[in-house]
Amino acid sequence: MTNFRLATLVAALLLPFLGCAQARPQAGIQVSHLVDSIEHSLKTHYVFPDKARLISRRLKSQAKKNAYASLAQDPEKLAVLLQEDIYKAHHDPHMAVEYNPDFARRRQKSAQQSGEEIRQFANWVRENNFMFKKVELLPGNIGYFPFNVFVEQVKEAKPIIASALGFLANSRALIIDLRENSGGEPEMVSQLESYFFKEKTRMNSIVQRANQDTTFYYADPAKTDGITLSMPIYILTSNKTFSAAEDFSYAMQQANRATIVGEVTGGGAHPTMPFSVGQGFVVHIPFARSLNPITNTDWEGTGVLPDVKVEAAQALIKAQELILRERQATAKTAKDKQKMEYLINTLYVNRDLGTLPLDQFDQLAGTYGPLVIYREGNKLLCTFSGNKTELAHISKNLFVLDENAQIEFVKDSKGLYSMARLFIQNGEIFEELRK
Structure with a gap:
């Protein structure tokens, strides 16, 4: 949608100028005219008409009480007070008031430059x-x-x-x-x-x-x-x-x-654009909203x-x-369920064995069938048929043995590790007693 690109582009182009010191007007700000202009912009553009009316009533009420009169010669402070009163009527973090008398000139200059910038950005997107x-x-x-x-x-x-x-x-x-x-x-x-x-x-x-x-x-x-x-x-x-x-x-x-x-x-959810309201003031107003056909609302703010x-x-x-849990729950065989468990365990491998106590490694060390488990420094190793691998921790007494198998050390009734259970990637399970 062109308006969304325009809103984004304008915001990006104007960002360097926001908050800059501005020249003060020679004559004081005509507050009543400013409030009327803000009311018109909100009525025309703001996505929530009822909230626009609430804000306008608040600003008009404050203007009648001369709440802004003392700031007629200080437009920056006046912009801050106007925004505070807007938020008291309705807090929309996308809405902002600023004093920016060069806004119209800079917007015109930005529009002249935007064609080339858009082309450059399009080329960059293609290259990426x-x-x-x-x-x-x-x-x-x-x-x-x-x-x-x-x-x-x-x-x-x-x-x-x-x-x-x-x-x-x-x-x-x-x-x-x-x-x-x-x-x-x-x-x-x-x-x-x-x-x-x-x-x-x-x-x-x-x-x-x-x-x-x-x-x-x-x-x-x-x-x-x-x-x-x-x-x-x-x-x-x-x-x-x-x-x-x-x-x-x-x-x-x-x-x-x-x-x-x-x-x-x-x-x-609400795209926002800056609108000039005269006398050097600019109000940033959410001008459109999304509407989901199921909820009849959107995600704005939430x-x-x-x-x-x-x-x-x-x-x-x-x-x-x-x-994987969903697939495990619907698996028809024990072997297929174990395949999913194997993959789930793989997600949580901890490659840093240094976080485990070394005395636990010593308790695990031993010969389990053809597997020899031993500690070397802070590493837990396994040799099998002349091959040596370093175990990686998954959880508790469960480790990665190699790219195709996981090993769990099982305690007996005396609290000793007397068996190793091997989980194979294809879902098979083998048990090896400690010698």
């Missing part, structure tokens, strides 16, 4: 493969698809997306990693959603206040050139997941098409709430565990 860096097949046939921006070049990026999802089409489940995704374009959100639905499905609407224009966004399999993925979807989030990334996460969650794993997202809440750094491992 439209921000799609990799796909990966994780153990257990789990697809992994991380990316950090929903770019606007949908048509150009489609072959890349199709190749990535085609590679992952036979995975048993798919993890989409949006933990570092700061947002982007709703058209790309709609495009990606389309690969996960068999029928055209309404996912979101974006409503603009000024003209009541509503844009509807659908997941539409007609846009995917025949690629439809039906496997379970897991989306990873963090508190940095924002805007369009929240749009995708929220819509997929509400449509029961994805499980969200991670942290509550940033909570940005963020997208994860189905499974976990620290972002642990979200990938947790999602893999959830997938």
Whole structure:
């Protein structure tokens, strides 16, 4: 949507100037005219008309009490007081008042420069493969698809997306990693959603206040050139997941098409633009909002709430565990269940054996069938048929033996380690008594 790109571009271009010292007006600020102008802008653009009326009543009431009169010669302090009163009527962290008399001139200059900047940015996006860096097949046939921006070049990026999802089409489940995704374009959100639905499905609407224009966004399999993925979807989030990334996460969650794993997202559903209200003042106003067809609301201020809440750094491992646990619960044989347990254990390998007490290593040392376990410094080693491997800790008395096996040391009734149980990657289990 062009307005979203414009809002982002304007904000980026004006950011260096916000907070700069401004020349003070020769004559005092005409407060009543300023309040009327703010009221008009809010009435025209603010996404919540009822809240706009509350704010306007508050500002007019304060103006009638001459609450702003003493600051007519100090516009910076006046802007601060106006914003404080706006927040007392309705606290919207996206809304801000500033004194910026050069705003109109700088906006015009920025608009003249924006064409070349947009072209440069588009070239940069292409050179970075439209921000799609990799796909990966994780153990257990789990697809992994991380990316950090929903770019606007949908048509150009489609072959890349199709190749990535085609590679992952036979995975048993798919993890989409949006933990570092700061947002982007709703058209790309709609495009990606389309690969996960068999029928055209309404996912979101974006409503603009000024003209009541509503844009509807659908997941539409007609846009995917025949690629439809039906496997379970897991989306990873963090508190940095924002805007369009929240749009995708929220819509997929509400449509029961994805499980969200991670942290509550940033909570940005309302695009904001600066509007001049005269006499050098600018008000930043949320001018549009998202509207989910299922909830009839959005994630503004609250963020997208994860189905499974976990620290972002642990979200990938947790999602893999959830997938494997689900498969384990539906496995038909004990051997298949053990395969899943093997993969789950692998997720939690601790390569630093130095965190374990060395006397525990000495208790484990011994010969278990053909396996000889011994300590060498702070390492726990195993020799078998002339091969030597270092054990890596998983949990309690469970260790990684090699790339194909895990070993658990089992205590007898006297509290001594008298047996080793071997778990093989294919689901088989063997037991070896200590000699």
